[in-house]
Amino acid sequence: MSKFDLVIRNAHVVTAADAMRCDIGVSGGRVAALAHDLPKGRNEIDAAGRYVLPGGVDGHCHLEQPMPAPMKMADDFASGTRSAACGGTTTVIPFAAQQKGHSLRAAVEDYHRRAEGKALIDYAFHLIVTDPTATVLNEELPLLLREGYTSFKIYMTYDELKLDDGQILDVLALAREHGAMAMVHAENSECIAWLTRRLEAAGRTAPRFHADARPMLVEREATHRAIALSELVDVPILIVHVSGREAVEQIRWAHGHGLRIYAETCPQYLFLTADALGLDGYQGAKCVCSPQPRDLANQQVIWDALADGLFTVFSSDHAPFGYDDPRGKKPGGKEVPFQYIPNGIPGLETRLPLLFSEGVGKGRITLNRFVELTATNPAKLYGLYPRKGTIAIGADADMVIWEAAREVTISNGMLHHAVDYTPYEGMRITGWPAVTLSRGEVVWDASEPQGRSGRGRFLKCDRPDLARPAPQR
Numbered sequence: 001m002s003k004f005d006l007v008i009r010n011a012h013v014v015t016a017a018d019a020m021r022c023d024i025g026v027s028g029g030r031v032a033a034l035a036h037d038l039p040k041g042r043n044e045i046d047a048a049g050r051y052v053l054p055g056g057v058d059g060h061c062h063l064e065q066p067m068p069a070p071m072k073m074a075d076d077f078a079s080g081t082r083s084a085a086c087g088g089t090t091t092v093i094p095f096a097a098q099q100k101g102h103s104l105r106a107a108v109e110d111y112h113r114r115a116e117g118k119a120l121i122d123y124a125f126h127l128i129v130t131d132p133t134a135t136v137l138n139e140e141l142p143l144l145l146r147e148g149y150t151s152f153k154i155y156m157t158y159d160e161l162k163l164d165d166g167q168i169l170d171v172l173a174l175a176r177e178h179g180a181m182a183m184v185h186a187e188n189s190e191c192i193a194w195l196t197r198r199l200e201a202a203g204r205t206a207p208r209f210h211a212d213a214r215p216m217l218v219e220r221e222a223t224h225r226a227i228a229l230s231e232l233v234d235v236p237i238l239i240v241h242v243s244g245r246e247a248v249e250q251i252r253w254a255h256g257h258g259l260r261i262y263a264e265t266c267p268q269y270l271f272l273t274a275d276a277l278g279l280d281g282y283q284g285a286k287c288v289c290s291p292q293p294r295d296l297a298n299q300q301v302i303w304d305a306l307a308d309g310l311f312t313v314f315s316s317d318h319a320p321f322g323y324d325d326p327r328g329k330k331p332g333g334k335e336v337p338f339q340y341i342p343n344g345i346p347g348l349e350t351r352l353p354l355l356f357s358e359g360v361g362k363g364r365i366t367l368n369r370f371v372e373l374t375a376t377n378p379a380k381l382y383g384l385y386p387r388k389g390t391i392a393i394g395a396d397a398d399m400v401i402w403e404a405a406r407e408v409t410i411s412n413g414m415l416h417h418a419v420d421y422t423p424y425e426g427m428r429i430t431g432w433p434a435v436t437l438s439r440g441e442v443v444w445d446a447s448e449p450q451g452r453s454g455r456g457r458f459l460k461c462d463r464p465d466l467a468r469p470a471p472q473r
């Protein structure tokens with residue numbers, strides 16, 4: 001009887017810190033040995049000539065998140081996690097969102113029902129706090145944090161989600177007391193509303209005017225304010241989906257002053273520009289997300305900040321709404337003014353291949369940094385490390401064998417989400433996962449998703465493993 005359920009031979013293993021050539025022995029879903037010439041396993045994969053990296057941890061994605069009617073996200077836990085696995089991601093962390101006037105606990109229970117029996121890969125939950133009542137702050141949140149929901153998102157914009165500064169301070173104080181991770185969507189709501197009213201009055205309602213309602217100062221101001229609020233409470237925060245230069249400058253300033261500000265960016269800020277919002281007719285609705293993609297100069301700022309260590313994590317912010325879909329970008333079947341287009345774009349499956357190709361392949365970031373941004377740091381930030389986010393003895397055997405030279409022209413037809421478009425249609429990239437393993441089981445084999453929906457397990461998160469943000473190189 002073999003000691004190992006699986007042996008991956010001749011692997012070129014790369015983690016956030018190391019690179020080594022060895023065999024990987026998997027037993028009981030965990031990495032059991034990293035050594036040369038391991039004895040034969042019950043199953044064997046020859047990885048000769050290929051990188052074996054930790055499975056991706058997507059710390060920001062939206063799956064079947066309840067929306068106001070008629071909107072409905074296209075991906076549930078089955079299609080979303082299937083798509084993630086086919087793109088090399090082995091853990092997702094979507095959001096259990098409190099609705100104003102309702103309990104946070106109810107949102108978590110509802111979200112578990114949505115996930116139950118559907119996920120192909122493992123998942124944890126962030127919370128979204130929209131109504132920090134005394135009950136939520138004093139009773140629900142402290143208990144939930146102890147039960148393994150150790151991170152939450154707060155919004156500075158969107159009427160149905162946003163908190164005012166006093167509420168943000170209350171929630172940050174709680175994060176400090178309990179060691180939770182607060183993720184902040186930083187955009188100035190009043191500026192957006194004011195500009196939107198003026199654009200509407202002038203008849204400027206096409207998708208491209210979404211960008212005019214959100215000049216960069218809207219993100220800069222809110223980022224600055226979020227940093228100040230975090231400084232006042234003396235608690236680290238993560239600024240999510242950072243889109244361009246002015247927000248980056250604020251974060252650099254914060255780091256220069258020794259403040260623990262973590263930062264996330266997403267593929268849309270590297271691979272799209274605001275021009276995508278101006279595509280013919282209503283097509284620009286496909287790329288309406290907030291903040292919106294900016295321009296080529298801002299893309300370069302984001303690349304530089306990925307390379308120099310400013311960013312801690314790289315997430316998809318997958319927010320799946322169909323284009324030709326009355327529950328998606330055409331609510332009720334109509335082309336609507338930009339402010340009624342549901343925000344978000346799909347990206348779970350393309351997150352890793354895009355960064356692998358254009359980041360690692362083009363020499364902009366190292367492979368170690370790729371792993372750090374896409375797997376290790378999100379696992380640390382959300383209390384899943386070292387079970388997730390690395391290849392080490394005792395860690396879950398979540399791994400991706402990369403076919404680094406495979407040339408791919410991205411098309412929606414090859415993806416496995418339930419969205420009817422990808423913003424990256426026609427893009428030519430190099431590199432795609434050949435095999436994705438979740439706890440030692442193949443969930444993607446370069447042609448088809450494998451494994452049973454529902455095999456994915458819920459993960460309770462520990463407190464974030466918070467070091468100071470890495471010094472900028």
Ligand code: URP
Binds near residue numbers: 241343344
């Ligand atoms: O438009 C975006 N960024 N996604 C939808 C929700 C959010 O703000 O994360």
Ligand code: ZN
Binds near residue numbers: 185240241290
């Ligand atoms: Zn957001």
Ligand code: ZN
Binds near residue numbers: 061319
């Ligand atoms: Zn989001």
